[in-house]
Amino acid sequence: xxxxxxxxxxxxxxxxxxxxxxxxxxxxxxxxxxxxxxxxxxxxxxxxxxxxxxxxxxxxxxxxxxxxxxxxxxxxxxxxxxxxxxxxxxxxxxxxxxxxxxxxxxxxxxxxxxxxxxxxxxxxxxxxxxxxxxxxxxxxxxxxxxxxxxxxxxxxxxxxxxxxxxxxxxxxxxxxxxxxxxxxxxxxxxxxxxxxxxxxxxxxxxxxxxxxxxxxxxxxxxxxxxxxxxxxxxxxxxxxxxxxx
Amino acid sequence: xxxxxxxxxxxxxxxxxxxxxxxxxxxxxxxxxxxxxxxxxxxxxxxxxxxxxxxxxxxxxxxxxxxxxxxxxxxxxxxxxxxxxxxxxxxxxxxxxxxxxxxxxxxxxxxxxxxxxxxxxxxxxxxxxxxxxxxxxxxxxxxxxxxxxxxxxxxxxxxxxxxxxxxxxxxxxxxxxxxxxxxxxxxxxxxxxxxxxxxxxxxxxxxxxxxxxxxxxxxxxxxxxxxxxxxxxxxxxxxxxxxxx
DNA sequence: TAAGACTGTTTGTCTGACAAGCGATAGAGT
DNA sequence: ACTCTATCGCTTGTCAGACAAACAGTCTTA
Numbered sequence: 001x002x003x004x005x006x007x008x009x010x011x012x013x014x015x016x017x018x019x020x021x022x023x024x025x026x027x028x029x030x031x032x033x034x035x036x037x038x039x040x041x042x043x044x045x046x047x048x049x050x051x052x053x054x055x056x057x058x059x060x061x062x063x064x065x066x067x068x069x070x071x072x073x074x075x076x077x078x079x080x081x082x083x084x085x086x087x088x089x090x091x092x093x094x095x096x097x098x099x100x101x102x103x104x105x106x107x108x109x110x111x112x113x114x115x116x117x118x119x120x121x122x123x124x125x126x127x128x129x130x131x132x133x134x135x136x137x138x139x140x141x142x143x144x145x146x147x148x149x150x151x152x153x154x155x156x157x158x159x160x161x162x163x164x165x166x167x168x169x170x171x172x173x174x175x176x177x178x179x180x181x182x183x184x185x186x187x188x189x190x191x192x193x194x195x196x197x198x199x200x201x202x203x204x205x206x207x208x209x210x211x212x213x214x215x216x217x218x219x220x221x222x223x224x225x226x227x228x229x230x231x232x233x234x235x236x237x238x239x240x241x242x243x244x245x
Numbered sequence: 246x247x248x249x250x251x252x253x254x255x256x257x258x259x260x261x262x263x264x265x266x267x268x269x270x271x272x273x274x275x276x277x278x279x280x281x282x283x284x285x286x287x288x289x290x291x292x293x294x295x296x297x298x299x300x301x302x303x304x305x306x307x308x309x310x311x312x313x314x315x316x317x318x319x320x321x322x323x324x325x326x327x328x329x330x331x332x333x334x335x336x337x338x339x340x341x342x343x344x345x346x347x348x349x350x351x352x353x354x355x356x357x358x359x360x361x362x363x364x365x366x367x368x369x370x371x372x373x374x375x376x377x378x379x380x381x382x383x384x385x386x387x388x389x390x391x392x393x394x395x396x397x398x399x400x401x402x403x404x405x406x407x408x409x410x411x412x413x414x415x416x417x418x419x420x421x422x423x424x425x426x427x428x429x430x431x432x433x434x435x436x437x438x439x440x441x442x443x444x445x446x447x448x449x450x451x452x453x454x455x456x457x458x459x460x461x462x463x464x465x466x467x468x469x470x471x472x473x474x475x476x477x478x479x480x481x482x483x484x485x486x487x488x489x490x
Numbered sequence: 491t492a493a494g495a496c497t498g499t500t501t502g503t504c505t506g507a508c509a510a511g512c513g514a515t516a517g518a519g520t
Numbered sequence: 521a522c523t524c525t526a527t528c529g530c531t532t533g534t535c536a537g538a539c540a541a542a543c544a545g546t547c548t549t550a
Contacts, residue, residue: 059301085333173331176326
């Protein structure tokens with residue numbers, strides 16, 4: 001699982017670019033809910049691409065419930081409450097304030113997952129958690145050499161916590177958030193861990209979560225998880241190389 | 246906002262159907278992460294549609310991070326942690342167990358939003374909340390005639406709560422969930438409200454949330470919200486006309 | 491043996507065409 | 521004058537075929 005480089009931006013496909021621009025125009029208020037978009041033909045001409053490209057772009061937005069089409073009539077901007085998916089936009093990571101809010105959401109769900117886990121965890125899961133914790137402890141002794149291992153075993157620890165909640169929606173949601181976070185901010189996370197995060201105190205925070213789950217103390221598990229993730233979010237946001245707006 | 250009928254299923258477009266089938270095949274394990282899908286040409290032949298249709302379908306799955314394509318090579322099933330969106334599948338509403346788990350997620354996020362709201366609410370928002378609460382009280386006096394109004398003002402109440410959290414990700418997430426829930430289960434919610442839910446006790450539950458937010462008591466707001474939504478989820482799931490698996 | 495050219499396959503884009511559905515309008519009938 | 525209906529044009533949905541671009545594997549050649 002060692003990753004040294006962040007994934008670099010591939011040149012987007014045209015349809016993605018078109019979809020992005022249309023969505024941006026909607027987000028900017030240039031089209032209000034209920035408004036009709038230009039025809040596919042018109043959009044193709046404006047963007048200078050083939051209609052198939054525009055069609056694929058519109059398909060994407062339709063899929064998310066951003067717009068709706070009626071054959072023979074046109075494409076219309078949908079109401080906000082017609083959204084069909086929760087998607088992480090790159091904007092989440094661009095401004096410190098946004099990042100913090102975004103991490104707040106993860107903290108919320110993760111700490112609740114921990115509370116559920118305290119109630120429903122199996123013995124096998126407790127054992128798994130103990131192993132991940134031990135792995136963290138071991139890699140901590142290794143110093144910088146164990147950096148990646150620490151981060152990975154920490155991720156694994158909370159993945160097991162989430163799975164122990166017995167609720168696959170929590171699992172899906174958190175997995176998605178975590179993956180996108182690592183995708184975008186892996187290098188920052190590593191730098192951060194190296195510099196400040198991974199002292200013994202942090203390990204204590206995880207241990208507190210573990211003890212609460214093992215003991216079946218839902219509220220304690222929630223509080224301990226919240227404590228760690230709130231702290232971690234602040235440290236990360238302080239460090240992240242992002243605009244301070 | 247009065248809606249009497251649930252929206253009926255429109256005949257799907259071909260690309261949606263193809264996307265669904267491919268995704269179903271992946272979910273069923275007929276393609277494992279890393280596997281290559283048949284070529285667009287082959288899929289088009291198998292499904293008996295044009296390649297443009299297959300392309301749109303693949304675009305959708307690519308958009309969600311379910312598959313990834315490489316020009317000149319093919320389309321591959323992506324790893325689970327490459328998912329780009331959290332999407333509510335119809336399966337959420339088909340089995341009682343699923344529905345309960347799904348509502349658990351909403352409860353989690355909503356109650357945390359309430360806790361944040363207690364810390365950040367503005368005076369204007371407190372006033373709005375009071376108005377929605379009063380509206381609920383008024384419509385309660387009307388009996389069955391005020392049924393729709395009660396449900397709508399309740400929704401509005403919690404929407405304001407969520408907005409008061411000052412975190413747009415909470416707002417987006419809950420709005421999406423709530424909309425899909427109402428889209429699918431509106432009639433059940435109404436029946437449920439008519440039969441059991443909307444006694445004076447329920448109003449008390451909302452009032453407790455309101456008082457906590459007004460007082461700035463985050464933990465109380467969280468607990469009160471959780472209490473209501475947990476109860477509501479149980480009542481709804483008991484009633485919902487869904488398979489008991 | 492290894493570097494580079496070649497080839498076939500696959501995705502990405504383009505073009506043009508027709509089918510299907512809808513709104514508006516003009517015309518027929520009352 | 522009013523209403524119903526047929527028609528027409530526009531827009532989305534689908535189809536077919538073509539070429540460009542990128543890639544993997546093979547084959548050639550130094």
